[in-house]
Amino acid sequence: MNAPLLSVTDLRTVFDTRAGRVCAVDGVNVEVRRGECLGVVGESGSGKSVTFASVMGLVRSPGRIDGGAIIFDGRDLRTLTPQQMRKVRGRDIAMTMQDALTALNPALTVGEQIGEVLEAHDETLPSSRGARNAAIRERSVEMLSLVGIPSAESRLRQYPHEFSGGMRQRIMIAIALACRPKLLIADEPTTALDVTIQAQVLELITDIRAKLGMSVVLITHDLGVVTEHCDRVMVMYAGQVVEEGPVREVIGSPSHPYTKGLLGSIPRLALRGQKIKPIEGQVPDLIDLPAQCRFYSRCTLRQDVCKSLISMREATPGHSARCVLVGKDRP
Amino acid sequence: MSDAPLLQVTGLTKHYSGHRSIGQRLGGVPQTVVKAVNDVSLSVRRGEILGLIGESGCGKSTLGRAILRLHEPTEGKVVFDGKDVTALDADALKSMRRRMQIIFQDPYASLNPRRTVAEIVGLPLKLHGLATTQDEVRAKVAAIIEKVGLKANQLDRYPHQFSGGQRQRIGIARALISNPEFIVCDEPVSALDVSIQAQIIELLLNLKSELGLTYLFISHDISVIGYLSDRVAVMYLGEIVEMGPVDAVLSRPRHPYTQSLMSAVPEVDVHAQKSRVRLTGDLPSPLNPPSGCKFHTRCPLAIDICKVKAPVTETVGEAHTAACHRLAEKLSLLEAAEA
Numbered sequence: 198m199n200a201p202l203l204s205v206t207d208l209r210t211v212f213d214t215r216a217g218r219v220c221a222v223d224g225v226n227v228e229v230r231r232g233e234c235l236g237v238v239g240e241s242g243s244g245k246s247v248t249f250a251s252v253m254g255l256v257r258s259p260g261r262i263d264g265g266a267i268i269f270d271g272r273d274l275r276t277l278t279p280q281q282m283r284k285v286r287g288r289d290i291a292m293t294m295q296d297a298l299t300a301l302n303p304a305l306t307v308g309e310q311i312g313e314v315l316e317a318h319d320e321t322l323p324s325s326r327g328a329r330n331a332a333i334r335e336r337s338v339e340m341l342s343l344v345g346i347p348s349a350e351s352r353l354r355q356y357p358h359e360f361s362g363g364m365r366q367r368i369m370i371a372i373a374l375a376c377r378p379k380l381l382i383a384d385e386p387t388t389a390l391d392v393t394i395q396a397q398v399l400e401l402i403t404d405i406r407a408k409l410g411m412s413v414v415l416i417t418h419d420l421g422v423v424t425e426h427c428d429r430v431m432v433m434y435a436g437q438v439v440e441e442g443p444v445r446e447v448i449g450s451p452s453h454p455y456t457k458g459l460l461g462s463i464p465r466l467a468l469r470g471q472k473i474k475p476i477e478g479q480v481p482d483l484i485d486l487p488a489q490c491r492f493y494s495r496c497t498l499r500q501d502v503c504k505s506l507i508s509m510r511e512a513t514p515g516h517s518a519r520c521v522l523v524g525k526d527r528p
Numbered sequence: 529m530s531d532a533p534l535l536q537v538t539g540l541t542k543h544y545s546g547h548r549s550i551g552q553r554l555g556g557v558p559q560t561v562v563k564a565v566n567d568v569s570l571s572v573r574r575g576e577i578l579g580l581i582g583e584s585g586c587g588k589s590t591l592g593r594a595i596l597r598l599h600e601p602t603e604g605k606v607v608f609d610g611k612d613v614t615a616l617d618a619d620a621l622k623s624m625r626r627r628m629q630i631i632f633q634d635p636y637a638s639l640n641p642r643r644t645v646a647e648i649v650g651l652p653l654k655l656h657g658l659a660t661t662q663d664e665v666r667a668k669v670a671a672i673i674e675k676v677g678l679k680a681n682q683l684d685r686y687p688h689q690f691s692g693g694q695r696q697r698i699g700i701a702r703a704l705i706s707n708p709e710f711i712v713c714d715e716p717v718s719a720l721d722v723s724i725q726a727q728i729i730e731l732l733l734n735l736k737s738e739l740g741l742t743y744l745f746i747s748h749d750i751s752v753i754g755y756l757s758d759r760v761a762v763m764y765l766g767e768i769v770e771m772g773p774v775d776a777v778l779s780r781p782r783h784p785y786t787q788s789l790m791s792a793v794p795e796v797d798v799h800a801q802k803s804r805v806r807l808t809g810d811l812p813s814p815l816n817p818p819s820g821c822k823f824h825t826r827c828p829l830a831i832d833i834c835k836v837k838a839p840v841t842e843t844v845g846e847a848h849t850a851a852c853h854r855l856a857e858k859l860s861l862l863e864a865a866e867a
Contacts, residue, residue, distance in 0.1 A: 240722065240723060240724075241692075361810045361811075362584075364810070391584055391748060391811070392583070392748070392750065392789060392792040393788060393789065393792045393806075393807045394810065395794075396791075396792040396794075396806060396807075397808070399794075400806065419794060421793065424794065424796050424798060425794045425795065444798065448796060448798050449798040449799070458723065459722055459723060462722055462723050463726070463751065463796055464729055464751050464754070464755030464756065465751050465754065465755055466754030466774070466779070468755055469754070469756075472730070473755070475723060475724075475726030475727040476723040476726070476727075479691060479693070479724075
């Protein structure tokens with residue numbers, strides 16, 4: 198079983214707007230192996246959320262997937278009908294959203310929201326009404342305890358507003374994990390949380406990953422979170438992957454000027470008195486981008502050759518970056 | 529009086545009363561009080577950056593606003609450059625506000641969407657009578673806009689035509705135009721992307737040294753505070769639990785809360801072997817704070833006395849204070865976790 202769990206090749210997702218075509222995801226390849234945690238970093242607008250919304254089949258008009266293949270566990274998700282896709286979502290792949298308060302339904306109790314997922318996807322549930330409800334109830338309690346919510350039994354009857362931010366994030370994780378998915382996509386799970394709570398939630402995800410043997414995609418803008426919790430990392434910029442590889446290498450010895458710039462612009466206690474080096478300028482407008490290195494306008498190392506299409510190049514085995522300054526061409 | 533602090537806050541308290549309906553009042557339902565800031569004392573010297581860290585809901589923004597009297601303090605005294613701000617009448621307060629400004633967290637909500645940049649940034653000039661003619665206002669706005677790294681030809685644009693980082697620059701220009709001495713920076717970089725965040729931090733530091741400003745820098749981001757502050761104050765549930773020079777407080781924290789905060793920060797260092805202290809549970813509600821030491825419900829070192837008696841603030845090093853019953857034992861959660 199060495200085939201990756203998820204393999205996305207040459208994904209293009211575009212949004213046709215009045216101002217022109219925005220290519221939010223442009224030729225992105227993703228590989229998620231079984232049991233690993235892949236970190237996806239990038240600033241707002243880099244396409245990290247859209248990439249995984251595409252995987253989930255959640256891109257809505259005016260957006261659409263314009264090309265590429267999304268192979269999950271041997272099946273091409275793009276060839277599935279909406280009905281088939283609905284069965285994959287929630288059962289095989291689950292996603293948690295950044296803002297737990299708006300992602301949860303305020304008018305349903307937490308128990309109803311977990312039960313809903315089980316009702317829709319779990320085929321092992323008994324068919325008689327009473328036994329079915331009892332089984333759903335039991336599983337819901339189990340999920341809430343799994344994510345560390347005390348007195349789960351009584352809290353099932355409560356509404357989202359009765360929980361704190363960290364607890365709501367846990368509830369979303371509980372809903373996502375209710376059917377024991379093979380892949381959990383966590384979109385900025387801790388951005389709205391305080392550090393001490395963030396640490397709790399991330400540790401929880403890591404623990405459950407080990408317990409259930411699932412793979413996790415952790416979408417974040419925090420390089421510290423990636424360093425401490427992920428096996429591999431993928432850095433995105435303006436709709437493209439600009440660097441990917443094992444965390445140790447990408448964070449320890451980054452190859453792409455953007456990754457270097459990001460790491461150099463994080464303020465830290467250790468850097469007191471030294472100048473931080475912000476990346477000058479802004480992310481380019483994604484409408485009608487020229488066929489050149491996307492980072493060209495902000496790069497301090499730019500050359501004339503950067504004004505052509507740049508492909509990913511391998512720095513060391515398994516670690517590659519989209520920059521002409523990196524080692525040799527990828528075979 | 530040159531060594532007197534620019535800002536001296538003593539016993540500042542801000543309580544918010546909850547709403548009670550007439551029925552509840554007649555029925556004798558007691559008044560609920562949110563104790564957002566409780567008996568906080570601190571001082572900021574001229575030219576210094578005091579960093580204020582704490583989790584959301586700990587009262588750090590309320591403290592910043594109570595100092596400027598944007599929220600009227602319940603009790604306590606704020607002395608700015610020898611004048612008691614809490615005793616000023618409305619006119620005197622208005623002219624004092626020229627010297628004390630604030631930069632807000634949310635660059636989207638803090639700028640009026642129906643006003644142009646020239647109007648937003650020029651308003652303080654009119655309010656304080658710092659410019660007489662329209663041309664003079666425009667010239668001054670153009671100058672400050674260029675100082676914060678925007679272009680003078682963008683003056684007639686509206687906030688929605690700018691990115692988050694650019695909007696924050698507009699907010700900074702608005703705070704600076706009245707030529708203040710002291711600025712409360714209320715999470716000015718929290719809403720921004722990493723690369724933009726670094727640009728704004730650099731801008732704030734450059735402006736500080738160029739214009740001789742003094743900052744109270746509020747943030748929940750310990751890395752940012754550690755990078756730019758001279759001294760740091762750590763808040764928990766409306767109280768300052770530890771305060772002192774940045775190196776002492778963040779490298780050798782004495783209060784168990786500061787220690788666990790430091791250990792929770794994810795580090796961008798692939799070689800770091802960090803020992804972890806994990807706090808369990810959430811921040812308790814300030815509506816009904818725990819008795820004794822407010823941290824005792826989450827503190828791994830809590831003993832019986834912590835539940836009944838609030839600790840007093842003690843000096844633990846040079847200009848370094850902390851409030852904990854177990855300071856004398858010199859316990860370190862980090863070492864305990866390693867062992």
